[in-house]
Amino acid sequence: MIHHIVRKEFADMIRDGRFRWSAILVGSLLLVSLAHGWVQARKASQEHAAAQATAREHWETQGEKNPHSAAHYGVYAFKPRLALSFVDEGVDPFTGTSVWLEAHRQNDFLLRPAQDATAAQRIGALTAAQVLQHLVPMLIILLTFGAFASERERGTLRQLLATGVGWRELALGKALGASGALALLLVPAAVAGAAALVVANPGPTASPLARGAVLAGAYLAYFVVFLALSLAVSARARSSRTALVFLLAVWVVNGLVAPRVAVDLSKRVYATPSAFEFARTVEREMADGVEDIAPPDRDESTKRLLAEYGVERVEDLPINAVGVYLQESEEFSNRIFDRNYGALWDAFRRQGILQEVLAAAAPSIAVRTLSMGLAGTDVEQHRHFAEAAETYRRDLMRQMNGDMTENSLTGDFSYAAGAELWESVPPLEYEAPPLGWVLGNRILSLAVLGAWLAGAVLLASAQVRRAEVA
Amino acid sequence: MTESQESHTGAAPLLEARGLTKDYGGTRALDSLDLAIAPGEVYCLLGPNGAGKTTTINLFLGFVAPSAGQALVAGLNVSTHDRESKRRLAYIPEQVMLYRNLSGIENLEYFAALGGQGSLRRERLVEILVEAGLDGETAGRRVSTYSKGMRQKVGIAIAIAKKADALLLDEPTSGLDPTASNEFSALVERLRNRGVAVLMATHDLFRAKDTGTRVGIMHYGRLVTELSTAEIGHADLERVYLEHVSDNGGPR
Numbered sequence: 001m002i003h004h005i006v007r008k009e010f011a012d013m014i015r016d017g018r019f020r021w022s023a024i025l026v027g028s029l030l031l032v033s034l035a036h037g038w039v040q041a042r043k044a045s046q047e048h049a050a051a052q053a054t055a056r057e058h059w060e061t062q063g064e065k066n067p068h069s070a071a072h073y074g075v076y077a078f079k080p081r082l083a084l085s086f087v088d089e090g091v092d093p094f095t096g097t098s099v100w101l102e103a104h105r106q107n108d109f110l111l112r113p114a115q116d117a118t119a120a121q122r123i124g125a126l127t128a129a130q131v132l133q134h135l136v137p138m139l140i141i142l143l144t145f146g147a148f149a150s151e152r153e154r155g156t157l158r159q160l161l162a163t164g165v166g167w168r169e170l171a172l173g174k175a176l177g178a179s180g181a182l183a184l185l186l187v188p189a190a191v192a193g194a195a196a197l198v199v200a201n202p203g204p205t206a207s208p209l210a211r212g213a214v215l216a217g218a219y220l221a222y223f224v225v226f227l228a229l230s231l232a233v234s235a236r237a238r239s240s241r242t243a244l245v246f247l248l249a250v251w252v253v254n255g256l257v258a259p260r261v262a263v264d265l266s267k268r269v270y271a272t273p274s275a276f277e278f279a280r281t282v283e284r285e286m287a288d289g290v291e292d293i294a295p296p297d298r299d300e301s302t303k304r305l306l307a308e309y310g311v312e313r314v315e316d317l318p319i320n321a322v323g324v325y326l327q328e329s330e331e332f333s334n335r336i337f338d339r340n341y342g343a344l345w346d347a348f349r350r351q352g353i354l355q356e357v358l359a360a361a362a363p364s365i366a367v368r369t370l371s372m373g374l375a376g377t378d379v380e381q382h383r384h385f386a387e388a389a390e391t392y393r394r395d396l397m398r399q400m401n402g403d404m405t406e407n408s409l410t411g412d413f414s415y416a417a418g419a420e421l422w423e424s425v426p427p428l429e430y431e432a433p434p435l436g437w438v439l440g441n442r443i444l445s446l447a448v449l450g451a452w453l454a455g456a457v458l459l460a461s462a463q464v465r466r467a468e469v470a
Numbered sequence: 471m472t473e474s475q476e477s478h479t480g481a482a483p484l485l486e487a488r489g490l491t492k493d494y495g496g497t498r499a500l501d502s503l504d505l506a507i508a509p510g511e512v513y514c515l516l517g518p519n520g521a522g523k524t525t526t527i528n529l530f531l532g533f534v535a536p537s538a539g540q541a542l543v544a545g546l547n548v549s550t551h552d553r554e555s556k557r558r559l560a561y562i563p564e565q566v567m568l569y570r571n572l573s574g575i576e577n578l579e580y581f582a583a584l585g586g587q588g589s590l591r592r593e594r595l596v597e598i599l600v601e602a603g604l605d606g607e608t609a610g611r612r613v614s615t616y617s618k619g620m621r622q623k624v625g626i627a628i629a630i631a632k633k634a635d636a637l638l639l640d641e642p643t644s645g646l647d648p649t650a651s652n653e654f655s656a657l658v659e660r661l662r663n664r665g666v667a668v669l670m671a672t673h674d675l676f677r678a679k680d681t682g683t684r685v686g687i688m689h690y691g692r693l694v695t696e697l698s699t700a701e702i703g704h705a706d707l708e709r710v711y712l713e714h715v716s717d718n719g720g721p722r
Binding site: 001004005008011012015016154155156158159160161162163164165166469470 | 556560586625628
């Protein structure tokens with residue numbers, strides 16, 4: 001019997017001009033945003049690859065110079081775009097995608113599109129994730145708000161129930177019929193997305209298709225939440241207008257109000273310093289040190305070396321004491337960076353957890369977090385790359401300072417290394433975290449989305465059971 | 471009384487109310503209704519608005535639960551055998567409402583399938599619609615272009631397709647022109663001749679006299695009198711009706 005209901009609902013919807021036009025609009029926006037995202041991601045990947053190659057070439061061909069000068073010359077590291085980033089660009093426009101790695105400093109990321117964008121560009125940059133998170137739920141509401149309420153108003157509900165069909169069968173048939181109509185626009189988009197994944201540069205991850213499958217599952221669960229909520233409201237609302245108004249209010253809270261409130265609340269609870277304050281604190285601590293992190297004392301360092309090598313004069317040391325001191329300075333600054341960046345990342349992590357908890361009030365927060373995580377554009381994966389880049393920077397500085405220490409003497413300012421040293425530094429080979437790592441980080445969002453799914457289905461089931469004929 | 475009626479009377483009732491009572495809050499909408507409609511009988515419930523006619527139909531449909539008593543369809547208690555009892559029933563409301571984006575055939579196919587007749591082929595569906603008075607060309611059009619009379623005919627077709635034992639009609643000819651009303655009555659007559667038990671709520675005394683085999687007059691939730699249409703004329707029915715529905719008793 002259910003297949004008859006499904007077939008009728010599907011036919012009724014696709015013949016409805018309102019559905020056709022809204023589906024064409026949303027479907028077009030989805031395909032265009034996917035295509036635009038893919039082109040942008042591909043372009044960014046190509047630009048990054050070209051810039052990375054140029055930066056590497058500059059490093060290797062910088063000519064002969066003192067290794068510490070080379071350390072100040074530095075290199076650029078570019079955060080690779082993962083294959084799914086064309087679906088959801090996440091925090092990348094705000095965090096930046098490249099960082100200059102140089103001596104003594106852990107620099108901020110550069111290339112932040114959001115920094116350069118006009119207000120209009122920010123609003124106009126519709127991503128596939130935004131279409132999926134906001135417009136598809138709107139379409140689901142428009143498709144299903146009248147599922148029961150309109151039938152009740154028109155009088156068809158009495159006739160339907162008089163045939164002997166049960167409420168549950170009716171609800172299930174309507175849900176599947178609406179799903180079929182939605183599939184007309186979502187399946188082509190999913191196929192296009194999968195094709196884009198296959199032909200795209202997979203990026204530094206071994207599991208783009210697995211990530212894509214989980215992402216599709218998360219969005220599917222999100223859509224079922226809206227479908228179930230819409231049917232529940234329609235089953236109980238006095239009129240289709242009441243159902244529509246209520247569901248639109250839910251949509252506004254879910255998509256516009258709750259995410260903003262969650263971000264603001266998390267920032268209030270786990271405050272982070274402004275970029276200016278942060279830089280000033282780091283600068284002050286770098287100058288003066290803090291509690292148990294004291295700046296290196298050059299005289300003490302020299303004395304220790306003299307004792308270690310059993311000589312009395314710096315000139316008699318078989319190594320360059322300045323190189324040792326510079327590395328000690330690096331390690332001091334690294335401890336200052338670890339202390340400050342550690343606290344900052346920790347605050348971001350706590351903010352993220354609180355936001356994931358607040359997804360209990362709005363499923364869009366859970367699906368947004370999952371979407372960014374699976375696309376590789378969330379804060380955690382930005383941190384993962386930032387830490388890999390910082391580890392690389394530290395190794396590079398250690399190698400430069402070590403070369404200077406080993407191959408020159410104190411006071412010898414003429415020492416210059418060449419291409420052999422620069423080429424011996426391996427390029428940054430970044431390996432993105434595996435799917436398990438991502439899901440481990442997002443377990444809370446998975447749980448909350450799962451709870452929403454179960455809750456919405458149970459609510460729909462209960463409301464449909466209690467629905468009235470007239 | 472026709473031969474067909476005689477052949478069906480005396481059989482076990484297909485629609486039966488036993489002390490059927492319904493209260494809405496403190497208001498009694500239906501008060502201890504006892505009623506039995508045999509196969510081939512057309513029982514017309516007459517009464518002013520609020521008399522309890524639609525409540526009676528809603529109770530037989532299981533749309534509301536009785537406060538006391540039982541509604542039975544083919545011997546099945548509606549309260550405990552909701553689906554089975556509805557399988558034996560067909561229902562035509564005052565305004566048959568259909569799906570505007572579907573054709574008459576598609577609407578019939580859908581309602582028939584939900585009523586347990588999911589294997590009817592298109593040719594058979596068209597035959598049923600033609601039998602109900604709709605021509606084949608109209609049957610294939612979307613019902614957004616249908617008049618009320620055409621929609622009522624689809625309603626009849628749904629009842630025919632369902633092969634129901636009992637038919638509940640709630641003001642089915644209200645708003646129809648005389649020709650459409652006569653066509654509708656003829657269709658009901660045909661169903662009655664097939665042994666279908668019909669309960670029709672109506673305000674139309676003349677239609678009740680012509681179509682019904684028995685008439686029950688309701689007032690303030692009570693069945694105040696019952697008449698055989700074969701034994702009274704139109705004028706008598708009107709007189710009896712007015713006598714019983716004059717406002718000499720309030721709702722309890």
